[in-house]
Amino acid sequence: xxxxxxxxxxxxxxxxxxxxxxxxxxxxxxxxxxxxxxxxxxxxxxxxxxxxxxxxxxxxxxxxxxxxxxxxxxxxxxxxxxxxxxxxxxxxxxxxxxxxxxxxxxxxxxxxxxxxxxxxxxxxxxxxxxxxxxxxxxxxxxxxxxxxxxxxxxxxxxxxxxxxxxxxxxxxxxxxxxxxxxxxxxxxxxxxxxxxxxxxxxxxxxxxxxxxxxxxxxxxxxxxxxxxxxxxxxxxxxxxxxxxxxxxxxxxxxxxxxxxxxxxxxxxxxxxxxxxxxxxxxxxxxxxxxxxxxxxxxxxxxxxxxxxxxxxxxxxxxxxxxxxxxxxxxxxxxxxxxxxxxxxxxxxxxxxxxxxxxxxxxxxxx
Amino acid sequence: xxxxxxxxxxxxxxxxxxxxxxxxxxxxxxxxxxxxxxxxxxxxxxxxxxxxxxxxxxxxxxxxxxxxxxxxxxxxxxxxxxxxxxxxxxxxxxxxxxxxxxxxxxxxxxxxxxxxxxxxxxxxxxxxxxxxxxxxxxxxxxxxxxxxxxxxxxxxxxxxxxxxxxxxxxxxxxxxxxxx
Numbered sequence: 001x002x003x004x005x006x007x008x009x010x011x012x013x014x015x016x017x018x019x020x021x022x023x024x025x026x027x028x029x030x031x032x033x034x035x036x037x038x039x040x041x042x043x044x045x046x047x048x049x050x051x052x053x054x055x056x057x058x059x060x061x062x063x064x065x066x067x068x069x070x071x072x073x074x075x076x077x078x079x080x081x082x083x084x085x086x087x088x089x090x091x092x093x094x095x096x097x098x099x100x101x102x103x104x105x106x107x108x109x110x111x112x113x114x115x116x117x118x119x120x121x122x123x124x125x126x127x128x129x130x131x132x133x134x135x136x137x138x139x140x141x142x143x144x145x146x147x148x149x150x151x152x153x154x155x156x157x158x159x160x161x162x163x164x165x166x167x168x169x170x171x172x173x174x175x176x177x178x179x180x181x182x183x184x185x186x187x188x189x190x191x192x193x194x195x196x197x198x199x200x201x202x203x204x205x206x207x208x209x210x211x212x213x214x215x216x217x218x219x220x221x222x223x224x225x226x227x228x229x230x231x232x233x234x235x236x237x238x239x240x241x242x243x244x245x246x247x248x249x250x251x252x253x254x255x256x257x258x259x260x261x262x263x264x265x266x267x268x269x270x271x272x273x274x275x276x277x278x279x280x281x282x283x284x285x286x287x288x289x290x291x292x293x294x295x296x297x298x299x300x301x302x303x304x305x306x307x308x309x310x311x312x313x314x315x316x317x318x319x320x321x322x323x324x325x326x327x328x329x330x331x332x333x334x335x336x337x338x339x340x341x342x343x344x345x346x347x348x349x350x351x352x353x354x355x356x357x358x359x360x361x362x363x364x365x366x
Numbered sequence: 367x368x369x370x371x372x373x374x375x376x377x378x379x380x381x382x383x384x385x386x387x388x389x390x391x392x393x394x395x396x397x398x399x400x401x402x403x404x405x406x407x408x409x410x411x412x413x414x415x416x417x418x419x420x421x422x423x424x425x426x427x428x429x430x431x432x433x434x435x436x437x438x439x440x441x442x443x444x445x446x447x448x449x450x451x452x453x454x455x456x457x458x459x460x461x462x463x464x465x466x467x468x469x470x471x472x473x474x475x476x477x478x479x480x481x482x483x484x485x486x487x488x489x490x491x492x493x494x495x496x497x498x499x500x501x502x503x504x505x506x507x508x509x510x511x512x513x514x515x516x517x518x519x520x521x522x523x524x525x526x527x528x529x530x531x532x533x534x535x536x537x538x539x540x541x542x543x544x545x546x
Binding site: 003005030041114115170171174175176177178263264266267268270341342343344345 | 386393398399400401402403405406412425426427428430431446538
């Protein structure tokens with residue numbers, strides 16, 4: 001199949017259909033409303049359902065109900081809408097059900113603005129809702145990668161019986177790029193008989209499946225929390241994804257950046273290379289689990305004097321970067337918010353001044 | 367080699383569509399493309415622009431400070447973007463609606479009464495295709511035949527609009543070839 005030119009939001013909708021997800025619930029919000037517009041037309045063509053909820057809270061429980069019955073279900077929203085869904089997300093994580101949530105981030109806090117942002121890093125990776133849980137969080141840097149991540153997200157959610165979040169931003173939703181859809185076989189959750197409340201007759205089982213997140217016995221809840229923790233530890237072992245860029249060069253500064261911001265950094269790195277300056281980058285493709293070892297190793301390389309987390313936020317991922325670098329060299333932050341995406345020229349300027357500022361640092365040597 | 371073009375005008379002029387058609391033609395030519403719209407709190411009659419990035423390598427940043435070319439369909443667009451265009455880039459000025467010039471001597475300024483040509487064809491809405499054709503004919507950013515194919519693809523299922531847009535395409539190209 002040849003390439004087609006598609007807007008990120010529409011490509012995300014089509015990718016979900018091709019992944020075999022035929023249940024989509026959503027409430028409109030800029031900058032992701034085209035997903036609903038697209039699927040309102042597309043879902044009936046493939047025998048699927050699009051239902052617009054009366055609010056994002058309702059949507060999160062529509063998802064809960066659908067996945068509890070063994071259906072693949074997903075929603076898309078943007079920052080303020082994801083906040084409203086956070087209660088349902090916590091319940092779904094507590095009930096150990098697979099579901100896919102897509103956040104096309106906009107500026108915040110509050111209503112913020114409608115332009116691209118990466119201000120929801122904490123919300124996605126550290127909780128958002130209440131209780132001891134994690135989402136698996138994937139961060140695409142373009143429309144093609146968004147398509148691939150949507151198609152990976154459903155099997156991963158089912159592998160862990162845990163919600164998966166795809167953290168995009170307004171630019172990825174609004175941009176058009178040429179894409180190809182991977183070959184696929186539309187499937188159903190392969191392990192759904194283990195957890196879905198889909199009828200004992202249907203699955204020819206004598207064991208009822210109970211969907212719940214309530215555990216009043218403290219011992220039972222502690223055991224449940226430890227079971228969830230074991231899943232998050234398994235994610236860290238088996239499903240960390242990242243892309244190293246120019247990492248074999250003799251860089252003195254290492255960038256950590258994800259999503260839209262990392263694309264701009266790549267261009268800045270290419271431009272600086274032409275000027276004889278080497279800069280390395282680790283681009284996390286999963287934000288949880290985070291590429292801890294890769295960042296630690298890259299920061300420990302001889303010659304690396306400083307690490308900078310470049311984000312469209314006032315510094316959220318930088319806290320995880322510091323945690324991974326573990327004092328091997330200074331960790332800095334650079335970024336812009338409010339929908340301003342730094343240009344390659346601005347990135348290069350920031351990198352040069354950070355190198356000057358840290359000229360006395362000997363990186364891994366101390 | 368990477369080239370960028372900004373299409374800018376007011377909402378309703380078909381700005382986003384002309385960018386999309388250019389991106390489609392470039393993709394068919396085998397190039398990498400990215401199409402980035404403005405999507406602020408827009409309204410009909412407000413400003414609208416889109417950036418098309420075309421490259422023979424994978425595109426890093428779709429955010430561009432200094433684009434190669436500009437198609438300015440109204441006055442605020444020319445004032446806003448003309449200072450940003452790289453030297454030797456094409457700056458198309460829709461002289462039907464813009465009475466000033468780019469004020470630069472290092473760009474390839476092309477002044478065409480795009481909206482008047484469209485009115486002459488009987489529909490002001492095809493001004494975007496007239497401008498797109500003139501721009502491609504001048505900049506050769508993509509193969510003109512592939513642009514024709516992309517316009518055909520866009521309007522093939524829209525009845526009598528196809529013939530009108532093909533006519534707009536030819537008139538735009540002629541205007542560019544006759545300029546100066």
